[in-house]
Amino acid sequence: MLLIRSSVGRKIIMAVTGQLMVLFVILHVAGNMTIYFDLINAYAEKLHAFPPIVWSYRIIMITVVLTHIVFGLILKIENLLSNPHGYVIKQSIRKTFASETMIWSGAFIALFIVYHLFHFTVQSINPELSARLNTDAMGRPDVMNMLVGNFQIASIGLFYVSGMIALLLHLSHGVQSSFQTLGLNSEKSIPIIVKAGKLAAFLIFVAYVSIPILIMVGLMDL
Amino acid sequence: MDLSLFVWRQQAPDVQGEMVAYSAKGISEDMSFLEMLDVVNEGLISNGEVPIAFDHDCREGICGTCSQVINGVPHGPMERTTVCQLHMRNFKDGDTIFIEPLRAKAFPILKDLIVDRGALDRIIQEGGYISVHTGGVPDANSVLISRKDAETAMDASECIGCGACVAACPNGSAMLFTASKVSHLAALPQGKIEADQRVRSMTNAMKKEQFGNCSNHYECNAVCPKGVKISFIAKLNREFIKSMISGDSSD
Numbered sequence A: 001m002l003l004i005r006s007s008v009g010r011k012i013i014m015a016v017t018g019q020l021m022v023l024f025v026i027l028h029v030a031g032n033m034t035i036y037f038d039l040i041n042a043y044a045e046k047l048h049a050f051p052p053i054v055w056s057y058r059i060i061m062i063t064v065v066l067t068h069i070v071f072g073l074i075l076k077i078e079n080l081l082s083n084p085h086g087y088v089i090k091q092s093i094r095k096t097f098a099s100e101t102m103i104w105s106g107a108f109i110a111l112f113i114v115y116h117l118f119h120f121t122v123q124s125i126n127p128e129l130s131a132r133l134n135t136d137a138m139g140r141p142d143v144m145n146m147l148v149g150n151f152q153i154a155s156i157g158l159f160y161v162s163g164m165i166a167l168l169l170h171l172s173h174g175v176q177s178s179f180q181t182l183g184l185n186s187e188k189s190i191p192i193i194v195k196a197g198k199l200a201a202f203l204i205f206v207a208y209v210s211i212p213i214l215i216m217v218g219l220m221d222l
Numbered sequence B: 001m002d003l004s005l006f007v008w009r010q011q012a013p014d015v016q017g018e019m020v021a022y023s024a025k026g027i028s029e030d031m032s033f034l035e036m037l038d039v040v041n042e043g044l045i046s047n048g049e050v051p052i053a054f055d056h057d058c059r060e061g062i063c064g065t066c067s068q069v070i071n072g073v074p075h076g077p078m079e080r081t082t083v084c085q086l087h088m089r090n091f092k093d094g095d096t097i098f099i100e101p102l103r104a105k106a107f108p109i110l111k112d113l114i115v116d117r118g119a120l121d122r123i124i125q126e127g128g129y130i131s132v133h134t135g136g137v138p139d140a141n142s143v144l145i146s147r148k149d150a151e152t153a154m155d156a157s158e159c160i161g162c163g164a165c166v167a168a169c170p171n172g173s174a175m176l177f178t179a180s181k182v183s184h185l186a187a188l189p190q191g192k193i194e195a196d197q198r199v200r201s202m203t204n205a206m207k208k209e210q211f212g213n214c215s216n217h218y219e220c221n222a223v224c225p226k227g228v229k230i231s232f233i234a235k236l237n238r239e240f241i242k243s244m245i246s247g248d249s250s251d
C-alpha cells in the first residue's frame, strides 16, 4: 500500500498517529485537572463506569502508539542509512535539539508509558497504595491517596517530571512537524504554527508536572 | 589575503579520502571562491601536483554545478549564494577554511569535491515532464494562468538542482528538491494531467535512490542558494494526499 511503502506515506502515518496522541494527551491532562477541584476520585469512577468504552479506547490507543513506534523506528533507521555523513565539520542552522532527538525523547516516553501503566492502571507498583485496594469514604477507588502517596516518594515524582520533559521536547518539534507533514501549512502559517506548537507543548507540560511537583514540595496533601 | 585551507582529497570513489592542508596566498577579496581555488590549483600544477578536482560550469549562480561544503555549510557562509558567487571578501586574512564535498548516501564521491548527483536527474525523469501536442507552436496565452499560480510556479522553479539541500539534511533527504519540482508543475494547468502520477513516481524515485525521509528540520531551506521555501514541502505533501484520495490505486 502506498501509505505504508512511500516515504511521504509513512510520514503521514507518523503525523496522524502523533496528532491522535496529542489529542489523547490533552484529554488526559484535562481529566487530571479535576484534582484541583477535589473531584479526581469522582472523575476516575465515572471514567471507568462503562468497561466496553474503556476497552475500545485502550485498544485504539495501543494500536496508535505501536504504529507510531514502528514507523518512527523505520524512518529513523532509513534516515541513518541515507546519511553516512562523516563531515569533518558540519554546522546546523535551523534544526533544534528537540528535532534531532525525536527518537530518544520518543524512546523515553515509551519507557514512561510502560511504567505509568503498571503504576496507575495495573497498579502493581507500590500495591499498598493501589486505589483499587483503598477506597475513600464514599466507597470509590481512592485515586487521590494513590497519587499523593506515590508522588511523596521523590524518585517517583522526579521520574514523572522527567517523562514530561521528554514529552515537552517531543511535542515542541512534533506538533509543528505534523502540520507540515499533513500539508496544513503555508509560508505565512509556518512561523505561527512553529510558535503555537511550542506553546501547546509547554502548556501541556506545565499542566502535567504541576501535580507531582505540588505533591513533592508538600503544597498538595490529602 | 592569505588563507589556510583544508580540502577533502579522494582519488577515486572507493578510495579512502582525507583532509589535506594547503595555503592560499595573495588572494584578492574580489575573487570568487572558485577563482581562489583556481589560484591554488595553478600553484599545485606548477609544483607538479594533482590539482583539486571540483565541479563548476556557469560561474554565475544559475547552473547549480558548483556545490561544495564550506566550513560545514553547503555553499558556504553567505545566504542565498552559490559557491561561484561567494566572494572572498566574506573571509578575513588568516582564516582557516574547510572544504568538503556534498555528503549523502545518494551522492557517491567521484573525486575530491566532485560527487555524482545523477540521482536527482533520475527523480526528474520519473515525473518532471508534461504531456503536450507536438507540432505547431501554440499561440501565446492560449492557456490562461492566474498571476498567483504563475508566481507560485516561478518560485518553485527557482531550484537549480545543486543538491545543497541533500547535503545539509541530517537525513540526506531530497524533499526540498522533489517538492520544488512537484510544486512547480502542480501549480500550472499544463501540469495537472500527470499531477497524481507525478507526485507518486517522484517520491518513489526519491526512496529508490536512497535519499532519506524528511523530518522537518528545515536545514535544506537554510542553505538553499535560491531560498526555495519549505512551504513547497507542505505542498508536495498535499499533492500526495490528494493523489491517494483521487488517484488510481494501482501502485
Ligand code: HEM
Binding pocket: A011, A014, A015, A017, A018, A019, A021, A022, A025, A065, A068, A069, A072, A073, A075, A076, A102, A103, A105, A106, A107, A109, A110, A113, A170, A171, A173, A174, A175, A177, A178, A179, A181, A182, B213, B214, B215, B216
Ligand atoms: C511512545 C514512544 C514514541 C516514540 C518511539 C516516538 C517516536 C517518534 C519519532 C522518531 C518521530 C520523528 C519521525 C520523523 O523523523 O519523521 C516522532 C514524531 C512525532 N511524534 Fe512521536 N514518538 C513517541 C511518542 C509520542 C507521543 C506520546 C506523542 C504525542 C503525545 C507523539 C507525537 C509525535 C508527533 C506529533 C510527531 C511529528 C510527526 C511528524 O513529523 O509529522 N509521539 N515520534
Ligand code: FES
Binding pocket: B056, B057, B058, B059, B060, B061, B062, B063, B064, B065, B066, B067, B082, B083, B084, B085
Ligand atoms: S557554477 Fe553554475 S551555479 Fe555555480
